[in-house]
Amino acid sequence: xxxxxADMAEILAWYADAGVDIALDDAPIDRFEQSKQxxxxxxxxxxxxxxxxxxxxxxxxxGGQPTQRPSPPPSPTSPLGGGxxxxxxxxxxxxxxxxxxxxxxxxxxxxxxxxxxxVESFDGCNLKFTARSTxxxxxxxxARIMLIGEAPGRDEDEQxxxxxxxxxxxxxxxxxxxxxxxxxxxxTNVLPWRPPGNRTPTSAETDICLPxxxxxxxxxxxxxxxxxxxxxxxxxxxxxxGIMSLRGKWQQVSIGGREIPAMPCLHPAxxxxxxxxxxxxxxxxxxxxxxxxxxxxxDESEAT
Ligand code: URA
Numbered sequence: 001x002x003x004x005x006a007d008m009a010e011i012l013a014w015y016a017d018a019g020v021d022i023a024l025d026d027a028p029i030d031r032f033e034q035s036k037q038x039x040x041x042x043x044x045x046x047x048x049x050x051x052x053x054x055x056x057x058x059x060x061x062x063g064g065q066p067t068q069r070p071s072p073p074p075s076p077t078s079p080l081g082g083g084x085x086x087x088x089x090x091x092x093x094x095x096x097x098x099x100x101x102x103x104x105x106x107x108x109x110x111x112x113x114x115x116x117x118x119v120e121s122f123d124g125c126n127l128k129f130t131a132r133s134t135x136x137x138x139x140x141x142x143a144r145i146m147l148i149g150e151a152p153g154r155d156e157d158e159q160x161x162x163x164x165x166x167x168x169x170x171x172x173x174x175x176x177x178x179x180x181x182x183x184x185x186x187x188t189n190v191l192p193w194r195p196p197g198n199r200t201p202t203s204a205e206t207d208i209c210l211p212x213x214x215x216x217x218x219x220x221x222x223x224x225x226x227x228x229x230x231x232x233x234x235x236x237x238x239x240x241x242g243i244m245s246l247r248g249k250w251q252q253v254s255i256g257g258r259e260i261p262a263m264p265c266l267h268p269a270x271x272x273x274x275x276x277x278x279x280x281x282x283x284x285x286x287x288x289x290x291x292x293x294x295x296x297x298x299d300e301s302e303a304t
Contacts, residue, residue: 098124098125098208099207099208099210099211101124102122102124102125102208102209102210102211102212103211105118105122105211106118106211106212106214106215107211107215109215109219111219112137112141112216112219112220115212115215115216115219116136116137118212119134119136119192119212120134120136122212124208125193125205125208125209126205127191127193127194127195127196127201127205128193130193130194130196131152131157131193131194132157132158132160132194133152133156133157133158133159133160133194134160134192134193135152135156135157135160135161135162135189135192135193135194136188136192137162137186137187137188137216138161138162138163138164138182138186138187138188139182139183139184139185139186139187140182140183140184140185140186141186141220143183143184143185143186143220143222144184144222144223144224144292144295145180145184145185145186145222145223145224145225145226145288145292146185146186146187146188146217146220146222146224146225146226147163147171147185147186147187147188147225147226147228148188148189148190148213148217148225148226148227148228148232148236149162149163149187149188149189149190149228149229149232149267150189150190150191150201150228150229150231150232150267151189151190151191151193151194151195151198151201151231152189152191152192152193152194153165153167153194153198153269154194154198155168156168156189156194157193157194162187162188162189163187163228163268166269166272167267167268167269167272168268170268170271170272171228171268174268174281174285177282177285178285178286178288178289178292179289186220186222188213188216189213189232190206190209190210190213190231190232190235190236191205191206191209192209192212193209200231201231206235210235213236214255214256215256217255217256217260218255218256218258221256221258222260223260223261223295224260224261224262224263224288224291224292224295225253225260225261225262225263226262226263226264226265226288227262227263227264227265228265228267228268229243229265229266229267229269229270230242230243230246230264230267231267232264232267233246233247233264234246236253236262237251237253237262237264243264243266243267246264247264247265247266247280247284248263248264248265248280248283248284248287249263249264250262250263250287250291251263251264261291263284263287263288263291265281265284265285265288266280266281266284
């Protein structure tokens, strides 16, 4: 029975709330059917190896003819199905040179406009094929302070700008609390493309995009970096230490031959879910504000 439009709208809203808000293939994939086929193939395989063992009088190891391996069904955990999506998965597997290619392209970009053009035309990361936009940056590239988030979400993908959804609105409020806004900060993400359904990016995807964000930082040459959230902090600091241990402590990163102080802080999306940790975020904001004040004082004393 075909569901009526109201039921269909409700089902779609349910999917959207769960983060499933884009179609990755033309036709739906019946994962239940795939599991049934996989179970049936397993049963056939087990029956045929028992028959071979009986016929050869041996056990399962050694003796008989190798049994024909049934071809595996598509992985039930794969986010993509057949057809166009399978082609995307092919492209998703990075060849050994793709990170090197990204690095060469990034290094060759002599200014932000060139880097933006290079990122927009780069086809080596599968995330690009499911994203609507390449989200490059927002804010003031002359700013002293540069914020690095994880990856665009749905709103960012739609609008082509970082941190414009609910968590972005909270980020704006956090910045305002220490006298900053988007004319006084520059904002980008480790990944310029939204992972489908906001899934966690794979390490291959992150490795491919890292040369771009590093060159981005080098070209902006900020005095301070803020790593927004655990994923950004771990990637940029090349550590597995969790954000609860990293946050609130100034770190140092070496990019393009410069040492830049960097503050890891809690992600506003996390703070929306865990508001009682806003006090920790406030402490980190105050540390950033104090550091900016020191830099401004240094400028003044140099000028006099
Ligand atoms: N979360 C991020 O890390 N970056 C964005 O741009 C939006 C949400």
